[in-house]
Amino acid sequence: MSIDVEKIVSEALENGFNFATSLDVSTMNPLPEVRDMCAADKCHAYNKNWSCPPACGTVDECAARIKEYTNGVIVQSTIELEDEFDFEGIAELGKRHGETSIKFNKYLHEKYPDMKILPLTAGGCTQCKECTYPDKPCRFPDRMMSPLEGYGIFVSDLCTKNDIPYNRGKGTLTYVGAFLFA
Ligand code: SF4
Structure with missing residues (x-):
């Protein structure tokens, strides 16, 4: 199907992301080294969610x-932190980025029902209050959102290769996501 990526970039911004641009899917290069960091379980999601x-x-x-997809957008949520110990700000950004990702994912599925969509974001899928893993199948397998790192993507490198800054200045923090289309 024909996909208007520039229109979807605008829609990503309308749905609440601070920044968005088109994504060159050939820059999505999964690396075992990145993936290995998941097993360290710093985010406490390893082996606890169908998306991770x-x-x-x-x-x-x-x-x-990833190779099944031809187009995409890369999205970012950014916050200015009061200082490096602003844990409330960090948590607020994580919550906002997660909620915006869920909202945009739902929007895309409803607006483009014939488009195949792979949503990748920061952290494990939070669409359900509690993930069914591992006892029951995923409730929404077509909307499940995996973390970019879980796919082995080196996020700062992905931003650089798509001409979008990863670091948006001293005292700021940015979370990144990507939505692939076919
Ligand atoms: S959609 Fe629900 S069940 Fe499926 S991975 Fe996400 S949180 Fe888990």
């Missing part, structure tokens, strides 16, 4: 899934 490793598949399986 190991349930989201091997690095090769993630790479093969």
Whole structure:
């Protein structure tokens, strides 16, 4: 199907992201080294969610899934922190980025029902109050949002390759997501 990426970039901004631009899908290069960091479980999501490793598949399986997509947008949510210990601000940004990602993902599915969509964001999928993993199947497998890192994507490198800053200045913090289309 024909996909108007520039229109979707505008729609990403209208849905609440602070920045968005088109994504060159060939820059999505899953790396085992990035994926290995998930196993350290610093985010406490490893092996706790269908969207995260190991349930989201091997690095090769993630790479093969990405290859099914032809277009995309990269999105960012940014906050100015009071200082480096502004943990409330960090938590607020994580919540806002997660909620905006869910909202935009829902918007895309409703507006473009014939488009195949792969939503990738920061952190594990939070669409359900509690993930069904591992006892029952995912409730919304077509809307599940995996973390970019879980797919082995080196996020700052992805931003650089798509001409969008990863660091938006001293005292700021930015979370990144990507939505792929076919
Ligand atoms: S949609 Fe629900 S069940 Fe599926 S991965 Fe996300 S939180 Fe888990």
